[in-house]
Amino acid sequence: MEPLAPLPHGIIIAATPLGNIYDASPRLRQALASATVIAAEDTRRARNLASALGVEITGQIISNFDHNESARVAQLLEHARTGQVVVVTDAGMPSVSDPGFPLVDAAHEAGIPVTCFPGPSAVPTALALSGLPVGKFAFDGFAPRKAGARRAWLESLRSETRAVCFFESPHRIAETLAQAAEILGETRRAAVCRELTKTYEEVRRGGLGELAAWAADGLRGEISVVIEGASGESELDLAELVALGLERVHAGEKVKTVAGELAATHGASKKELYDAIIAAK
Numbered sequence: 342m343e344p345l346a347p348l349p350h351g352i353i354i355a356a357t358p359l360g361n362i363y364d365a366s367p368r369l370r371q372a373l374a375s376a377t378v379i380a381a382e383d384t385r386r387a388r389n390l391a392s393a394l395g396v397e398i399t400g401q402i403i404s405n406f407d408h409n410e411s412a413r414v415a416q417l418l419e420h421a422r423t424g425q426v427v428v429v430t431d432a433g434m435p436s437v438s439d440p441g442f443p444l445v446d447a448a449h450e451a452g453i454p455v456t457c458f459p460g461p462s463a464v465p466t467a468l469a470l471s472g473l474p475v476g477k478f479a480f481d482g483f484a485p486r487k488a489g490a491r492r493a494w495l496e497s498l499r500s501e502t503r504a505v506c507f508f509e510s511p512h513r514i515a516e517t518l519a520q521a522a523e524i525l526g527e528t529r530r531a532a533v534c535r536e537l538t539k540t541y542e543e544v545r546r547g548g549l550g551e552l553a554a555w556a557a558d559g560l561r562g563e564i565s566v567v568i569e570g571a572s573g574e575s576e577l578d579l580a581e582l583v584a585l586g587l588e589r590v591h592a593g594e595k596v597k598t599v600a601g602e603l604a605a606t607h608g609a610s611k612k613e614l615y616d617a618i619i620a621a622k
Contacts, residue, residue, distance in 0.1 A: 345367060348371065348372060348375050348376060348425045349425070349454060349456055350422075350425055350454065351421050351425065351448065351455060352417075352421050352426050352428065352445060352448045352453060352454070352455045352456070353372055353425055353427045353428065353456055353457070354428050354435050354436065354441060354445065354455070354456070354457040354458070355369050355373075355427050355428065355429050355435070355457075355458040355460070356369070356433060356435075356457075356458065356459055356460030356461050356462060357369065357390060357429050357430065357431070357432055357433065357460070358390075358432065358460075358461050358538065359432045359461045359462075359463055359466065359537050359538045359539070359563075360432070360536065360537065360539035360540075360542075361538040361539065362390075362393050364460065364461045364538060365390075365394055365460070366459075366460050368458040369394075369429075369458055369460060370394050370396050372425070372427040372458060373387075373390070373391045373396045373398055373427070373429075374391075374396045374397060374398065374399065375399065375400070375425070376400045376424070376425040376426065377400045377401070377420055377424030377425050377426065378400050378401050378402075378403055378417065378420045378424065378425070378426045378427070379400055379401070379402045379403070379426075379427050379429060380403050380404075380405035380413065380417055380426055380427065380428045380429070380444070381403070381404060381429050382404075382405065382406045382429070382430040382431050382435075382439065382440050383404075383406070383431055384402045384403075384404050386431050387402060387429055388402070390429075400425075401420075403417065405417070405428065405440055405444070406440055407440055410440045410441075410443050410444065411443050413444070414444055417444055418444070418447060418448060418451055418453060421448060421453050421454075422453060426444075428440070428444060428445075432461070432463075432563075433461055433462045434461070437462060437464060438482045438483060461538065463508070463537055463565045464480050464506050464565070466534070466537050466538070466565075467506055467532070467534040467537065467565035467566075468504065468506055470532065470537075470544045471532035471546070471567040472546060473530060473532060473546075473569045474504060474570070475504045477502070477503040477570070478504040478506060478567075478570075479501065479503045479504070479505050479506070480505075480506050480507070481494070481505055481506070481507040482507060482508065483507065483509065483510075484507050484509050484513070484517050484566075486513065488516075488520070491517060491520060492520060492524065495520060495521055495524040495525060496524055498524075498525060499524070501570055501571055502570040502571050502572075503570045504567055504568065504569055504570050505567070505568045506567045506568075507565070507566055508563075508564065508565055508566075509564050509565075509566055510564070511559065511561050511562060511564060514533070514556050514560050514564055514566075515553065515557050515559060515560070517566075518531075518533070518549060518552050518553035518556050518566075519553040519557075521549045521553070522548075522549035522550040522552075523610060523611055523612055524610050525549060525568070526549065526604055526605050526607070526609065527548050527549055527550025527551075527553075527604070527611075528548040528549070528550065528605045529548065529549050529568065529569060530547070530548060530549075530568075530569040531547070531548070531549050531552055531566060531567060531568045531569060532544055532546045532566070532567045533545045533546075533552055533555075533556065533560070533564060533565075534564070534565045534566070534567070535560060535561075535562045535563070535564050535565075536561075536562040536563060537565065539562070549568070550605070579609070579613070579614065579617055582603050582604075582607060582609055582614055583614070583618055583621050585603060586599045586600060586603055586614065586618040587618060587621055587622070590618060590622070596615060596619060596622075597615065599618065600614045600615035601615075
């Protein structure tokens with residue numbers, strides 16, 4: 342194997358392990374040991390990472406996190422003109438729902454070289470593990486925190502034919518999955534990926550309704566979710582579903598049962614369909 346080339350000057354985006362230290366690349370080790378500056382989301386974690394890798398940091402470590410990264414841009418660009426600024430986050434690829442974007446954007450505009458030392462990222466890891474069709478996908482970052490914004494976002498996924506990957510907090514995952522099952526249908530397939538590459542890694546697959554019931558008691562750890570894309574086939578609109586529902590209700594079936602089954606089959610909102618059938622009776 343050829344020896345590593347010297348570090349290039351400019352900005353270096355370097356992926357760090359999600360959990361398993363052995364996922365660190367030789368170039369990450371080199372960057373931590375040799376860079377002029379390390380711009381770290383958490384300086385303590387960067388030092389701990391270097392120590393775990395048996396690397397001694399010789400350059401300056403500068404904090405670069407969500408609330409100060411815009412103010413750091415000019416300082417870091419100045420360092421990058423004559424040396425190397427390595428950008429690392431707590432885990433995974435910088436700028437993918439992590440600090441890094443403002444600096445990379447400004448470096449390109451200033452004509453300062455930018456390169457990447459690729460490596461771990463939760464997004465492609467979750468997509469690969471999901472076992473769902475992910476040839477085309479969208480990444481939506483963290484799911485909206487507020488219920489109203491989350492509902493609007495989930496509504497936008499009704500006809501999305503690409504798989505969708507997103508991150509979620511363990512404190513909100515049960516509510517998000519329940520709302521997704523209501524809006525996208527309980528049978529729409531998904532995968533919940535937890536603690537990727539770590540000791541207690543877990544991937545749970547199933548329909549959104551099944552996953553919502555499983556998560557109801559709470560989950561722990563870092564969570565990534567993949568939802569299968571819509572089939573793309575022509576679906577019945579609400580008026581047509583209501584007409585089908587009324588036929589079954591008039592035949593003696595309960596509205597709740599009919600709305601639930603039709604919503605699951607056609608990827609509709611159970612509540613919306615239930616309300617519409619009641620209004621049409």
